[in-house]
Amino acid sequence: MYDLLIRGGHLFTMTGEGVGFVQHGAVAINGREIVAVGPEDEIVTVDRPVQTIDATGCLIMPGLVDVHMHSAATVARGLAQEVEAWMGSAYGPMVRHIADEDAPLFSALALMEGVANGTTTFGDYEAPMMEIAAVHEAMGNRAVLCQGITEIDWSQRETWMEQGWKPGDPAFLDSAIGEAEYEKELAVFDRWNGTDEGRITNVLGPIAADMVSRELLLRAKEEANRRGSRIHLHVAQDPRENNATLQRYGLRAIPFLDSIGVLDGGTIATHLCTAEPEEVELVARRGAPMACCTNSIGTIDGIVPPAALFASLGGVVGLGSDQAAGNNSHNIFAEMRSTAMFAKIAAGSPLPLPAWQVLRMATIGGARVLGVDDKVGTLDVGKEADLIMIDLTKPPMAPVVLHPARNIAANLVYAETGRNVRMAMVAGRVIYRDGVFTRIDERAILRDAQAAAGRFEERLAADPAIVDLAITQLTDRGYI
Amino acid sequence: MYDLLIRGGHLFTMTGEGVGFVQHGAVAINGREIVAVGPEDEIVTVDRPVQTIDATGCLIMPGLVDVHMHSAATVARGLAQEVEAWMGSAYGPMVRHIADEDAPLFSALALMEGVANGTTTFGDYEAPMMEIAAVHEAMGNRAVLCQGITEIDWSQRETWMEQGWKPGDPAFLDSAIGEAEYEKELAVFDRWNGTDEGRITNVLGPIAADMVSRELLLRAKEEANRRGSRIHLHVAQDPRENNATLQRYGLRAIPFLDSIGVLDGGTIATHLCTAEPEEVELVARRGAPMACCTNSIGTIDGIVPPAALFASLGGVVGLGSDQAAGNNSHNIFAEMRSTAMFAKIAAGSPLPLPAWQVLRMATIGGARVLGVDDKVGTLDVGKEADLIMIDLTKPPMAPVVLHPARNIAANLVYAETGRNVRMAMVAGRVIYRDGVFTRIDERAILRDAQAAAGRFEERLAADPAIVDLAITQLTDRGYI
Numbered sequence: 001m002y003d004l005l006i007r008g009g010h011l012f013t014m015t016g017e018g019v020g021f022v023q024h025g026a027v028a029i030n031g032r033e034i035v036a037v038g039p040e041d042e043i044v045t046v047d048r049p050v051q052t053i054d055a056t057g058c059l060i061m062p063g064l065v066d067v068h069m070h071s072a073a074t075v076a077r078g079l080a081q082e083v084e085a086w087m088g089s090a091y092g093p094m095v096r097h098i099a100d101e102d103a104p105l106f107s108a109l110a111l112m113e114g115v116a117n118g119t120t121t122f123g124d125y126e127a128p129m130m131e132i133a134a135v136h137e138a139m140g141n142r143a144v145l146c147q148g149i150t151e152i153d154w155s156q157r158e159t160w161m162e163q164g165w166k167p168g169d170p171a172f173l174d175s176a177i178g179e180a181e182y183e184k185e186l187a188v189f190d191r192w193n194g195t196d197e198g199r200i201t202n203v204l205g206p207i208a209a210d211m212v213s214r215e216l217l218l219r220a221k222e223e224a225n226r227r228g229s230r231i232h233l234h235v236a237q238d239p240r241e242n243n244a245t246l247q248r249y250g251l252r253a254i255p256f257l258d259s260i261g262v263l264d265g266g267t268i269a270t271h272l273c274t275a276e277p278e279e280v281e282l283v284a285r286r287g288a289p290m291a292c293c294t295n296s297i298g299t300i301d302g303i304v305p306p307a308a309l310f311a312s313l314g315g316v317v318g319l320g321s322d323q324a325a326g327n328n329s330h331n332i333f334a335e336m337r338s339t340a341m342f343a344k345i346a347a348g349s350p351l352p353l354p355a356w357q358v359l360r361m362a363t364i365g366g367a368r369v370l371g372v373d374d375k376v377g378t379l380d381v382g383k384e385a386d387l388i389m390i391d392l393t394k395p396p397m398a399p400v401v402l403h404p405a406r407n408i409a410a411n412l413v414y415a416e417t418g419r420n421v422r423m424a425m426v427a428g429r430v431i432y433r434d435g436v437f438t439r440i441d442e443r444a445i446l447r448d449a450q451a452a453a454g455r456f457e458e459r460l461a462a463d464p465a466i467v468d469l470a471i472t473q474l475t476d477r478g479y480i
Numbered sequence: 481m482y483d484l485l486i487r488g489g490h491l492f493t494m495t496g497e498g499v500g501f502v503q504h505g506a507v508a509i510n511g512r513e514i515v516a517v518g519p520e521d522e523i524v525t526v527d528r529p530v531q532t533i534d535a536t537g538c539l540i541m542p543g544l545v546d547v548h549m550h551s552a553a554t555v556a557r558g559l560a561q562e563v564e565a566w567m568g569s570a571y572g573p574m575v576r577h578i579a580d581e582d583a584p585l586f587s588a589l590a591l592m593e594g595v596a597n598g599t600t601t602f603g604d605y606e607a608p609m610m611e612i613a614a615v616h617e618a619m620g621n622r623a624v625l626c627q628g629i630t631e632i633d634w635s636q637r638e639t640w641m642e643q644g645w646k647p648g649d650p651a652f653l654d655s656a657i658g659e660a661e662y663e664k665e666l667a668v669f670d671r672w673n674g675t676d677e678g679r680i681t682n683v684l685g686p687i688a689a690d691m692v693s694r695e696l697l698l699r700a701k702e703e704a705n706r707r708g709s710r711i712h713l714h715v716a717q718d719p720r721e722n723n724a725t726l727q728r729y730g731l732r733a734i735p736f737l738d739s740i741g742v743l744d745g746g747t748i749a750t751h752l753c754t755a756e757p758e759e760v761e762l763v764a765r766r767g768a769p770m771a772c773c774t775n776s777i778g779t780i781d782g783i784v785p786p787a788a789l790f791a792s793l794g795g796v797v798g799l800g801s802d803q804a805a806g807n808n809s810h811n812i813f814a815e816m817r818s819t820a821m822f823a824k825i826a827a828g829s830p831l832p833l834p835a836w837q838v839l840r841m842a843t844i845g846g847a848r849v850l851g852v853d854d855k856v857g858t859l860d861v862g863k864e865a866d867l868i869m870i871d872l873t874k875p876p877m878a879p880v881v882l883h884p885a886r887n888i889a890a891n892l893v894y895a896e897t898g899r900n901v902r903m904a905m906v907a908g909r910v911i912y913r914d915g916v917f918t919r920i921d922e923r924a925i926l927r928d929a930q931a932a933a934g935r936f937e938e939r940l941a942a943d944p945a946i947v948d949l950a951i952t953q954l955t956d957r958g959y960i
Contacts, residue, residue, distance in 0.1 A: 016958060017958070017959065018954075018957070018958050018959030018960060019959065019960055020958075021958065021960070074875070074879070075879055075881070076881075076887075077876065077879075077887060077890075077891055077895060078881070078886075078887030078888065078889070078890035078891035078894070078895065079881060079885055079887050079890070081830065081835075081890055081894065082830055082831060082834045082835070082890075083830060083831075084829070084830065084831065086830065106879075109875045109878065109879070110875070112874075112875050113875035113876050116875075295821070295894075298821050298824060298825055299821065299824065299830060299894060300830060301828075301830060302824035302825055302826075302827055302828045302829045302830050303825075303828065304825055324876070324895070327894065327895075328876065328890060328891055328894040328895040329876045329894065329895035329897075330875075330876075331876070331895075331897065333897075334817070334897070337814070338818075338821065341775070341778050341779065341818065342825060344778060344779065344782035345778055345782055345783075345784055345822060345825055345826070346782075346825070347782055348781075348782045348783065349564070349782045350561065350562055350563060350564065350566065350779060350780060350781060350782050351562060351563075351564070354562045354954075354959075355561075355562070355960065356954070356959045356960050393926055393930070394592075394926065395554070395589045395590070395592050395593035395596075395810075396557065396593050396804070396808065396809045396810075396811070398589065398926060398929065398930060399554070399555055399557075399586075399589070399929050399930045399932075399933035400930070400933070401555070401556075401558070401559060401933055401936065401937055401940075402937070403937050403940070403941055404937075404940055404941050404946055404947065404952050404955065405559055405940070405946070405949065405951040405952045405954075405955045406558075406955045406960050407556075407557060407558030407559050408558065408960070409558070409959075409960040410557075410558035410559070410561055410562075410808060410960070411557055411558035411808060414558070414561065414775075414779060414807065414808040414809065415557060415558065415804070415807070415808040415809040415811075417809075417811065417813075417814070417897035417898065417899065418897065418899070419897065419898070419899045446873055446874065446878060449878065449879050450873070450878060450879045450880070452879075453879030453880070453881055456881070457881055457882070457883050457884075460881075460883070460884055460885070461883055461884050466884055466885070467884065469885065471885040472884050472885045474498075474834075474836070474885075475884065475885045475886045477498070478496060478497070478498050478500075478501065479497065479498030479499065479834075479836045479889075480498060480499055480501070480835065480836050480885075480886050480888070480889040480890070
């Protein structure tokens with residue numbers, strides 16, 4: 001007796017080399033686990049279900065994976081874009097006003113946006129993670145979490161300058177800060193890793209090669225290995241990083257990371273947007289998977305991350321939404337479309353990164369990046385039932401054409417926005433259905449988050465630095 | 481006594497140079513017309529309404545304008561992308577199987593997608609327009625229509641080759657075909673122009689400089705002028721066009737069009753994607769408005785249309801979705817995001833085409849392109865009430881931040897997908913509200929369109945040329 005049978009729709013299992021299409025397929029689930037998947041007429045003869053979900057007119061596919069996000073920045077969504085030097089002139093001045101006690105509410109907004117648009121797994125990189133992890137637990141999504149470890153305290157800039165530091169120089173590293181952050185990261189790991197039978201797992205997050213010392217980076221890497229986990233690292237994310245490693249170690253960021261043995265399958269390499277082609281090739285060859293944040297990097301820098309090159313070299317690619325203040329969304333449908341299209345723009349050709357390949361990045365690719373592909377990323381017997389149901393009866397998914405050529409894969413990537421996601425399930429439990437989040441109080445969160453945004457506004461208004469920002473001036477001049 | 485008062489929300493009037501933000505604004509409507517717009521406390525003291533729409537938590541802004549679309553190709557959505565030479569190797573082989581009698585159903589799908597995502601005006605360029613126009617009339621949207629005029633009959637290719645024609649040569653023009661199509665275009669114009677007090681208007685559609693003779697082009701232009709209308713032209717849309725005008729007249733397409741006096745404010749110049757910068761500048765200088773189809777041109781050719789350059793030269797730009805077989809959506813939110821982001825990618829900078837400017841392209845810019853800016857495109861007293869209501873209480877529009885900087889404009893362009901559109905109104909009448917199309921039978925159209933797609937599948941299956949297409953091979957090999 002199956003606990004649950006989802007029947008009546010088509011499947012993208014994402015097994016094999018493409019999307020693994022099954023016409024009139026079914027998925028049988030016992031507890032958290034997929035116990036049968038395939039053509040409906042084969043499944044239904046094996047056993048009967050206690051409960052049935054009717055997927056007529058729908059596609060069932062693995063839930064989407066957002067491999068890299070900073071979830072609490074949603075309160076600064078729309079307040080940090082269209083400026084040079086985004087980190088210092090837009091993002092930094094805004095997000096420093098996010099109060100720790102409000103961060104979990106803002107993270108909840110990010111998860112709501114993601115889940116409603118088909119994301120079931122989030123690689124969240126945010127502080128204070130001890131509290132934000134509870135939001136992931138409550139929402140019911142899968143999560144691979146870290147808080148992040150830095151040794152830089154930018155508030156000490158004035159003091160550095162007294163000691164001869166100039167803008168553009170590598171920032172001062174403070175091992176006491178690093179030590180404290182490292183301990184916090186381990187405490188978050190110890191508290192949350194393995195929660196709900198492994199629905200929540202943890203990694204360690206030394207932020208980037210320029211933001212921690214070589215020693216701390218190696219220590220985190222070794223500790224992650226010891227724990228059977230990974231490190232989640234920003235790699236070649238900006239010129240500042242290359243500049244810092246050049247000055248400190250005589251090597252650009254990627255050669256430096258390689259020289260100390262950090263680039264391997266247990267290191268999530270996020271961005272790679274300032275990497276030279278031979279550096280991209282080196283990361284791929286070492287087996288470190290790539291977290292590609294197309295809309296974020298495009299908005300912030302006008303750069304196309306090298307996902308097409310990385311994938312062509314056999315590297316594993318997953319898609320990430322990064323932060324709402326500089327993307328500005330947490331929607332993997334938007335990432336799929338942009339990733340496929342930016343590759344075409346960059347090449348001046350319609351051929352790179354076809355839809356089926358980008359769909360793989362958003363599912364099994366993402367699961368491999370986060371190291372959860374043993375549990376999710378495909379519809380396969382023995383995996384946990386993380387899946388979404390997409391309505392094919394309405395535009396832009398309708399009409400469905402199956403013979404002699406199928407239109408579903410291209411329409412998911414180039415047309416669907418997430419609106420037709422009817423249901424999201426994680427580990428066999430429905431967490432979203434027909435517009436309703438089943439495990440959280442959406443109305444209360446929206447109300448409380450808007451109230452917290454009011455407190456954020458007050459902090460911005462009290463900060464004289466905000467007045468000079470481009471966005472404030474556009475507001476004052478009535479353009480926005 | 482106002483017929484209708486929309487109150488409780490914020491406004492983007494799109495008047496002035498930016499988005500025309502009004503906090504706690506209201507719009508008063510009598511019949512089809514806006515009779516008052518501004519801060520709510522000023523409006524409500526003037527007169528009382530018969531009826532009220534509560535826009536609390538929402539943004540009211542002009543309905544979006546899709547300046548260029550071929551609406552009936554939705555049945556081939558997802559069946560024509562990711563190939564070289566799209567027209568011949570993907571689009572053409574598919575769309576020739578669209579039966580005239582089914583075309584209006586497929587057009588209805590396009591309009592449903594557009595309206596549900598906030599589009600209220602469509603510049604539709606499709607055949608058979610005599611029947612498709614009735615779909616626009618029924619849906620209740622605003623439309624600027626043409627059927628299109630060509631003198632080329634590609635089915636005569638074999639005969640041309642017997643006469644020495646080679647692929648790459650300009651196609652043979654047949655004035656008898658042109659004459660028949662011209663007469664049909666005028667008949668469509670006469671039947672539909674001015675319908676419903678001008679909600680539907682018509683233009684003339686000589687397709688492109690290479691597809692009609694100089695004489696027919698000039699005749700259409702003069703006739704459009706005589707009728708107080710415009711011509712809607714594809715300009716510099718592909719190398720074939722430049723090649724043909726070079727061979728026929730010794731000039732590339734844009735210099736040729738200029739040499740015969742066709743480039744002026746009454747000519748909608750669509751695409752410009754093979755235009756050299758000095759040709760873009762010439763079009764802008766002549767005052768011809770640009771229809772920019774970002775996602776279509778990006779998908780088909782990997783090209784960024786020159787919207788940023790055109791706008792920087794003072795040219796008027798509107799956004800168009802082109803055709804679903806090679807976009808693959810009719811969603812102006814998707815066009816806004818891509819137009820803003822592709823400009824950044826092309827420039828390698830986050831600065832070109834800020835959100836407020838792209839919002840203007842999608843509203844008043846589009847209205848100017850189609851020549852309906854006297855009636856729509858801004859919320860202004862005396863204009864018709866074409867407007868949309870967008871929910872700001874849910875992600876990605878929530879939370880709303882207003883002081884000291886506002887986040888709404890950026891979030892509409894970079895985060896919203898159309899999902900939060902709660903209501904669309906045209907000429908004072910609600911045509912869509914809370915997921916329901918008020919004037920058409922959505923369920924019947926979806927059912928009939930899917931049945932028509934089944935007939936389309938049968939035609940494809942009976943055509944041996946379809947077997948060789950890339951999309952069929954991807955299907956057969958199980959990738960999609």
